[in-house]
Amino acid sequence: xxxxxxxxxxxxxxxxxxxxxxxxxxxxxxxxxxxxxxxxxxxxxxxxxxxxxxxxxxxxxxxxxxxxxxxxxxxxxxxxxxxxxxxxxxxxxxxxxxxxxxxxxxxxxxxxxxxxxxxxxxxxxxxxxxxxxxxxxxxxxxxxxxxxxxxxxxxxxxxxxxxxxxxxxxxxxxxxxxxxxxxxxxxxxxxxxxxxxxxxxxxxxxxxxxxxxxxxxxxxxxxxxxxxxxxxxxxxxxxxxxxxxxxxxxxxxxxxxxxxxxxxxxxxxxxxxxxxxxxxxxxxxxxxxxxxxxxxxxxxxxxxxxxxxxxxxxxxxxxxxxxxxxx
Amino acid sequence: xxxxxxxxxxxxxxxxxxxxxxxxxxxxxxxxxxxxxxxxxxxxxxxxxxxxxxxxxxxxxxxxxxxxxxxxxxxxxxxxxxxxxxxxxxxxxxxxxxxxxxxxxxxxxxxxxxxxxxxxxxxxxxxxxxxxxxxxxxxxxxxxxxxxxxxxxxxxxxxxxxxxxxxxxxxxxxxxxxxxxxxxxxxxxxxxxxxxxxxxxxxxxxxxxxxxxxxxxxxxxxxxxxxxxxxxxxxxxxxxxxxxxxxxxxxxxxxxxxxxxxxxxxxxxxxxxxxxxxxxxxxxxxxxxxxxxxxxxxxxxxxxxxxxxxxxxxxxxxxxxxxxxxxxxxxxxxxxxxxxxxxx
Numbered sequence: 001x002x003x004x005x006x007x008x009x010x011x012x013x014x015x016x017x018x019x020x021x022x023x024x025x026x027x028x029x030x031x032x033x034x035x036x037x038x039x040x041x042x043x044x045x046x047x048x049x050x051x052x053x054x055x056x057x058x059x060x061x062x063x064x065x066x067x068x069x070x071x072x073x074x075x076x077x078x079x080x081x082x083x084x085x086x087x088x089x090x091x092x093x094x095x096x097x098x099x100x101x102x103x104x105x106x107x108x109x110x111x112x113x114x115x116x117x118x119x120x121x122x123x124x125x126x127x128x129x130x131x132x133x134x135x136x137x138x139x140x141x142x143x144x145x146x147x148x149x150x151x152x153x154x155x156x157x158x159x160x161x162x163x164x165x166x167x168x169x170x171x172x173x174x175x176x177x178x179x180x181x182x183x184x185x186x187x188x189x190x191x192x193x194x195x196x197x198x199x200x201x202x203x204x205x206x207x208x209x210x211x212x213x214x215x216x217x218x219x220x221x222x223x224x225x226x227x228x229x230x231x232x233x234x235x236x237x238x239x240x241x242x243x244x245x246x247x248x249x250x251x252x253x254x255x256x257x258x259x260x261x262x263x264x265x266x267x268x269x270x271x272x273x274x275x276x277x278x279x280x281x282x283x284x285x286x287x288x289x290x291x292x293x294x295x296x297x298x299x300x301x302x303x304x305x306x307x308x309x310x311x312x313x314x315x316x317x318x319x320x321x322x323x324x325x326x327x
Numbered sequence: 328x329x330x331x332x333x334x335x336x337x338x339x340x341x342x343x344x345x346x347x348x349x350x351x352x353x354x355x356x357x358x359x360x361x362x363x364x365x366x367x368x369x370x371x372x373x374x375x376x377x378x379x380x381x382x383x384x385x386x387x388x389x390x391x392x393x394x395x396x397x398x399x400x401x402x403x404x405x406x407x408x409x410x411x412x413x414x415x416x417x418x419x420x421x422x423x424x425x426x427x428x429x430x431x432x433x434x435x436x437x438x439x440x441x442x443x444x445x446x447x448x449x450x451x452x453x454x455x456x457x458x459x460x461x462x463x464x465x466x467x468x469x470x471x472x473x474x475x476x477x478x479x480x481x482x483x484x485x486x487x488x489x490x491x492x493x494x495x496x497x498x499x500x501x502x503x504x505x506x507x508x509x510x511x512x513x514x515x516x517x518x519x520x521x522x523x524x525x526x527x528x529x530x531x532x533x534x535x536x537x538x539x540x541x542x543x544x545x546x547x548x549x550x551x552x553x554x555x556x557x558x559x560x561x562x563x564x565x566x567x568x569x570x571x572x573x574x575x576x577x578x579x580x581x582x583x584x585x586x587x588x589x590x591x592x593x594x595x596x597x598x599x600x601x602x603x604x605x606x607x608x609x610x611x612x613x614x615x616x617x618x619x620x621x622x623x624x625x626x627x628x629x630x631x632x633x634x635x636x637x638x639x640x641x642x643x644x645x646x647x648x649x650x651x652x653x654x655x656x657x658x659x660x661x662x663x664x665x666x667x668x669x670x671x
Contacts, residue, residue, distance in 0.1 A: 106659070
């Protein structure tokens, strides 16, 4: 067991999976000798050569379209989108095409491809290096979407994504890459897609969250504990399919649901989690389903003052906990 | 049947590698394609086929293109106008009619998609989408996989002149050029993107000329000329199999019918333009070539037409009587193992 950062867990996982299976290839912008702009692919081209670690032209649609074509012809590509903000040119190849390969061919073809997408803010990224882009993918039948927040989960879910016989979007929060450390077993393991995890058990109130906000929520839960509140924190981990069972069980048990996300709230993951709780837990709740997210402005200002005002923080989450707990 | 393709070269400026017998076979496929094509338009007017595009005018180019390939190993990313290519690859008329009539036994997509979309279970031909040009980057990926596997297979991707305007077309050709991939970009240029004529689609004369911008050859060919298309394709296939990279082939053809059964081309094409197209009908051109080369008699030609009609009649009767899929199967194949219920 070694302590690793999230980015190191991602890198080590790709290294191990490429050693295990020759059909696993990596393609994206600057993934070769540069090792990726976040160094997720550092050392891979030296280990596996330019045939399996492909520095692509700067063109996201073809990165994903080529990955899709290679996937239907026996490869297991891992496409890297440099920043989530740059994924839009590739949306058609993912949402329009990859999601429907199995369904549209009645199972004759399938696309075992992984798309790694570094996303999220709080990194002084401004409007085009901060975005949360999960909603469009999570809305799409035929895609799976995972959003690990810890090194352990980053490895386990990336293994599941790479070995899946269908397309999986892996959202990696940029701020967690080096900020979050944790123990990662060296041996092989995987975490099933579609399983949320209770990261902190509690009895007074349930927080549902993912990504960087998991860590802020855990901090807020610790602060709340000082005043005697016992807050449960559920890490959604997979955004499609959402783990309805774990969500409903937790909300029903504590009777209070607080959903925290970094993405703007309108028509979002928090909307869906709220709907699940509303449908399944109505008679068990003793407070309104509550959501905390940023304001409805384009994410997110470059100004450090405005960025901080935009992002949810442990303090804002604590405030929301206290308000809901008092009801 | 002693004449060879070479002897007919005076009419086509080419020296094909096709035997007389093969040429007659290709003609047989073209005629079958024409009858099937006419039939699905009829079925549309009867209210039985919701939508049909047409390959009428494209038959020669498709049949000659496929003839230069190896269906036992090559990959074919087709688009919606590929009746003749599909028949040439061994798809049965019944299988295609099941798509047009949205019947349960449709082998390509189980009646989930427009006709001729999906993937064929026997030959590696597929067409995932109605979104124009998405198949080009995918074809580059298919070819990339073959290169990594050390396979001899060649990928052929078909598209129209309309698709040549898409960004995906540029990205795919650029990627394929960088990696010298075994892929052939085959453009069937019928001069119209639905209603928009070529001069409003591009500021240059030909699609093929763009190949120089990607570092591989671009070839223009008369798409009504089976021998010329076959020769250009043979050279492209040889080049791809030898590891020398992609070729862009632009075959000029006529779209004898409107874009689809929902279109009316008299709204945007002049009567003169429409009238002139009949001179470039590949069925007539091929029939005349075969007769001039003593490969086909009038009575054999009549027999080919009669058999094609009979074949299409039989297929229509068979498929028309088949059931539509039930509701249950619409939940199948969303994800692996999701036979019932999809993913939430």
